[in-house]
Amino acid sequence: MSEEEWDFVDGLKSTRSSCVCMTCQHFTYVCDKHCHTLLTCGLQRRQVPHGEHLTKRCRNWMVRREAEMGWCPEVAL
Template sequence: MGVPLPRPAALNTRLETPIEEWPYLDEGTMQKTRSRKVCMTCHWFRHHAGVNCIPLLTCQVHQGLIAHGEHLTSRCQGWTDDLVRQKGWAPEVA
């Protein structure tokens, strides 16, 4: 197993930032779509329980928050299919 590579300081700081402090993704990142390729179906989409158990919708690729409702109507250029859909429920191990 290899040695992990050091991260740039800016990235390291951002990854240590609590999710509640992540910025919301803007219109420059998000684009409207009418297909099934929306944030909610993306491999990188996550939701977390925030303050008072209000869900926070996040994009792990952009390290940003997604406004409620946008996860159903928008996506970014980094959209990828879920690994279960790509390879099946239990892919063969070579």
């Protein structure tokens, strides 16, 4: 099933912190066949409504690994 067919995330909660969908380890985006950006949660395999990725989060929020380890930790070995 492609991301275009995914349902939208339920149960997002508003937050004023930096712990929002866009800063989550599971957040990603893809382009559909019409070059529209689709915001997605890889963990829930659902789309995130546009705009809500900036102000809301779910209970599965996780800090991005890049923030902890740097952008390319595998190269540092």
